Amino acid sequence: MSRGSRPNEGFATRQVRAGVEPDPVTGAILTPIHQTTTYVQPSVDGYREKGYSYSRSHNPTVHALETKLAALEGGVDACAFGTGMAAIHTVLLAYLGAGEHAVVSDVIFGGTLRLCRQILARFGVDFTFVDTSDPAAVLAGVRAETRLILSETPANPTLRLTDIAAVSEVARARGILHVVDNTLLTPCCQRPFELGADLVVHSTTKYLDGHNATVGGAVVCATKEQVEAVRFVQNATGSIMSPFVAWLTLQGCKTLSVRMDAQSAAALEVASYLESHPTVERVLYPGLPSFPQHALAGRQASGYGAMVCCEVRGGAAAGKRVMDAVELWSLAENLGTVESLVTHPATMTHANIAPDERARLGITDGLIRLSVGLETPADLIADLDQALARA
């Protein structure tokens, strides 16, 4: 059967099968790593007859991943990039020019903030950073020159949620785009297109690869015009994913829902344990009834994800002692992988944000970010237990 024609495909079927056909020459069940620069053309008139000319423009292994990601999100096509930042950068370059403006979540991946403020602002693009958990604040930020709204939900690192349907409604009413960074929940748990979003971006580095093996990104498009606009910028700027990274990410995607389910269940156990611990001041996890937007989390996503944040009593010094004392958890940047990771946002992922702004956004110096992996949950909790005893 050809691509996309299987009847009644469920998510797990798509994550395993979409985009990948047995190799027509050998029958190899995995898409080969097409490690090639160029493609020999049958004739001048037959140029690009098979769809390929040069690997900056198209590559069959990368294309297999793009097809799979589009099938998972429910888009028409996707475009894979060398990193998540390259994906976000390309969308912003495709839709913003000098004199134009975007409304961006004020709690967002640190690299996205840096890109807007320290790179794109130099080219005359203006940004307003707002609390996108409040649709009225988003609407108030929109101007005549606004071309798009960029939100990330749950937001890295405080897990604050944006109501995707409500913000997409604001965008539609003003004739602009709503771009959603769906890295933290993935299409397994949250499908922004079904809630009205226009474009979806990913760092595939996180859950989609899931094995700490690659860095990569993707833009998933809802229309053919978007695909053309995004591919045009990508081909012109060269921010492509390599065939080997695409191949590894293809393998990661096949187990996405199994990992997300197990990691999310473990995250709820970890969050509940932390909430009951006397040394822990507060816990942020969308799956806890105490989470301020718990109801919205249940409404717009089919899972709560596997990121947990907490603050231990005694502030930054106590937090650092805990992060230095864990043994099974790895102190490392990155998230969403089978290995459980612990990060200190204030000095690691969000260090380029000024201290007073970090404090205003809830990224306190004592905040600990936990990415719950696939190890035995009881082992993860036992390790936190011995580390918290030293806080």
Ligand SMILES: *Cc1c(COP(=O)(O)O)cnc(C)c1O
């Ligand atoms: C990691 C991350 C990015 C950036 O992706 P890279 O692959 O590191 O370039 C963007 N958005 C979110 C939410 C992320 O977690």
